[in-house]
Structures are given as structure tokens and as C-alpha cells.
Amino acid sequence: MLTPLEIEALRLSLLVSGWAVVGSLPFGLGCAWLLARRHFPGKAILDGLIHLPLVLPPVVVGYALLVTFGRRGIVGGWLYDWFGVTVAFTWKGAAIASAVIAFPLMVRAMRLSLEGVDRGLEQAARTLGCGPVRTFFTVTLPLVMPGIVTGVILAFARSLSEFGATITFVSNIPGETRTLPIALYALTQTPGGDEPALRLCVISVVVAFAALLVSEYLSRRVQSRLRT
């Protein structure tokens, strides 16, 4: 039914987006918590930095990543020298690009949810013998679950559609970084690619639609558990 090229692009898209979301989740939650709960000097700057990828052209983000994470970049060189790891021009790099682009969406959703948590419930947990960490995991986290689900889904969806930063940072390498949008773009640049391009379009629509349905189902489930 699907051609090997399509299967490969689909697999890569899911792999890259999945890792982008899973890898950035703890950082996203941490940043959301810092922004929602803490006051510290430079908070406005951190807030701005997190939101920057939302307003910058993705190509700029991709180029910045290439400069930092390339084998001769500050972080990339260090990674290669110490761990022998290269992220530029690999699927890991694609995941990093997607994660950076989707990060603001994830943080926003989680932050809003955290700000909506009744601090009184956390106080109650403290008087019942829970320290701050246990209170976070037994009370705060379950209460922000809807925000986490929303953030994860938004980030996942954004990652699936990521193109500009990815092609700039990790290029178009078959079997490594050629995700659905990149494969589609490549086909539109090839003579006689119209029919396969259309097929990829349909696949993209189906995947996006499935993601939306799953997200709707998940958030309904989580919400109904919390109704007060």
C-alpha cells in the first residue's frame, strides 16, 4: 500500500517528533514551573528566549543550531570531542531542531495550567505531611495533567510539520533526516513527482488528523477526572 520511501519518511517523522517531545518534556515542565511560580532577575529575558523560536523564521533557528551544534560549533565540537557524538546531519539533529521550534508551545500550555492550580491544595498537602517535592508529584502534577497533555500534543503536532529549521540544520538525507515535509518538498522539486507528492500529502493529512483525534480523546479523559 505504501511505498518504501513513504514508510521511511513516515517512520522518520514519528521518530523525530516523538523524541523531540519526550526529550524536551522535562525541560519544558521545568521552564513552565520557573515562569509560573518563581520570581528571579532575568525572568523576562528567559521568557523572551523561550518564545523566540515562535517569532523567528525557522531558517534562522536552523542556522543558529548549525553554528552551535555543527562539528566545529561550540556545543557540537565539545560533544564530538568528548562523546564522539555528532548531531548535525543526523535524525538526532532533526529532533533537536523540532524540539527547539515546538518548545514555546509546550511551555505556554504547561505554564497556563500551572498558574491555574489552586495553591490552597498544595498548602493542604503540606499540612498533611508532604514535603515540597512530594507535594509536586502527588498534587500539582496530577492537577496540571491537562496542560501537560495539551503541551505535548501541540509540540508533537508542531514537530510533525517542522521543515525550515530541520532542512537548514540537518539537510535532506534519505533514511536519516528526510521526514514527511522534507520528502514532500523534494518531490515537488523533481520532474514527474506530482503523483507521489500528492500521496505524501494525503498521508500527512491522515497523520495530523489522527493526532488531533488522539489529543481530543486524551484531554477529555484527563479533564473528566479533575472536574470539581
Place this chain on the structure above:
Amino acid sequence: MLSLSLRRRQGDFHMDVAFEAGSGITALYGRSGSGKTSVVNMVAGLSRPDSGRIVVDGKVLFDRDAGIDLPPEKRRLGYVFQEHRLFPHLSVEGNLVFGRNRVPPKDRRIDFDQVVEVLGIGHLLDRRPALLSGGEKQRVAIGRALLASPQILLMDEPLASLDGARKAELLPFIAALAQKFKLPILYVSHAMDEVLRLADTLVLMDGGRAAAVGPLEQLMSDPALRPLTGRYEAGAVIAATVASHDSAYGVTRLSFAGGTLVVSQAEMPVGAQVRVRIHARDIAIAIDPPERVSIRNVLPAVVTSVTAADSFLVDVVLSAGGAQLWGQITALAQAQLGLKPGMRVHALIKALTIARGDVAGRDRGSRQE
């Protein structure tokens, strides 16, 4: 046993509170903004005093000078908030055991089944808090605090958000707690009916200070504290026991330190301990015992103090066999009778003036006043 002395500045508001609360129920009473909730929050560790000391049963929770400030989770206090604050993501049972699970088994003094039975919440265990009524939520919140086996229970206007019927339903539960679980309770309220029903000791809060601390009957019978006990509450409160009912005439006889008091028929069973509020304006004073009079209560008493309430009113405090009564008479009557401390007089109280609402049951076993 709770002993505290606290100072804290919140903007323009200065708190400076010191009192001790023993066993039984200690009520923090005062108008809104007098600092009642702030005191409880500082005891619980939810806000920090600028200076002072808080000790519960010999354990220092806070001592500024010694640098001690235990976090809330180390204080072993139960806190019942004004709004129930149940965890919406847990079932009633999950809420109940939330605090208990943090207590090592050897320190669990309070039995789950007993709490569930006393509070009557057995049929609710599987439900989500969202599906409970206001009264049920507050009962679960009380159970949750109890099961953490606290050294003392803090209650911040737990009935304020409930309607009259739910309130009446919950009052006996709270009255029974201190007794059944041998737990001191610090109870914040601005409702005098709750305080009369529950409190052993009264702390009158005013402008961030504990203006007066003592047994409830004593403070309520002190005319000097009237601005704090409330203008419309003016009157003494005495402890009594239901001696007999006389249904034929619709009256109840109460025995108290000063003799027998005939009041409008009350609902409490014979032998029940009650508190009676006698409004200052309903007490008349006679130097000689009147004969052939309709007034059923003629109580021999001694004048303990005579002070002007305002230009035309005089407060007269009487002692009837040790029970304090407080009458208000006109300055004219005072001038003509020439009342002075030490004089033997008779307090006259119409049975009718002590209505059902003035007699409050006190559901506690044998308790000596």
C-alpha cells in the same frame, strides 16, 4: 497544649498575639480582619511570623531567636480550611488516607474506621469530591485532617461556607471530636452561636491582638469586653444542667451554681450540659425579694461591680453562687436603689426571655466547669 507569642507586620497591619490553649476547644473569636486566620496560618507554618515562638506539647515549631522554623509537613498539625480543599483528582478514600500515609504506622493514633463512623462518611468512600454536598465535603476534610494523627487540630471557620441546616448538622460532629479523639482544637470563628456551642476557652481577637483570653463564661459575662463580644450579644453566659422538663407548662428547669433557672422548654434531655445566654437587658434587680410576682426566676446574688455603660445605662455584674450574671439597668434606677459592690440583691429574670436559641447543648461527657 499550644503556647504561642507572635509578631508580624503585614503592610499597615501589626499582629502581636500571645496566648495559651489547653485541652478542649479554644475559639479564636473576632470580626473579620482581626487577624484570626493569620494566627492559624502562622501556627500551621503557612506564613512566617517576624518574631516570636510557637510550642505544641513541648515541641518547638517556631522560635525566631533559636532559628527554629519547622516546615508545615514537620509540624504534625491538622488543618481544616474554610473551603474544604479536597484533592479533586483523588476519591474520598484517597483524600482520607493522604495524610495518614505520611505518618509512620506506630504514630497513627487515630483509627480509620472510627473516623469514618463518627463522621458518617462510609457510603462516600468511592466518590469523587466533586460529587459531594458542601456538608459532606467538609466532613471528609475533617476526617482527612484527623487521620494525619495531629497533635492539635486547627479549624478556620469550617462552617462559614455552609447554610444553616448543614451547619447544624456538622456542629455536633465538631463538638464530639475533641472528646472522642482527645485532641485539642483551635477553632476560628466570627459566629457567636458556634462559639457558644463549642468553645471551652475563648480568645477575643481585636486589631491583630489577643485582647482577652479565658474561660468562655467568664469573658462573656464581662461588660468591659462587650465591644469585642458584640453589641447585640450583650449578656452573660452560664453553664447549667437540664434538671427537668414540665411539658404541661412548656418550661424546662436548669440547675446551675446559683440555683434553679426556669426557661422556655428546651429540647435537650435531662442531665444534658448546656450553656444559657441571659441578655443583660432581661435582668432586673430587686433589693428585697418581690412577693406574688409573675417572674419565675428570683435569684439571690451579690453585686460585684457597678459601672456606667453610657450616660443613661449602668452595667451591674452579679455573682449568684459563683455564676456571673450581668444586668443592665437605667442610671435612674441605679441612682434610686443606690447599688454598690457587696450588696445582697435579687436578680429577676422572666422565664420567657430565655428562649430556645439561648440554650445551647454541649455534647461532652462529664465535664466540670
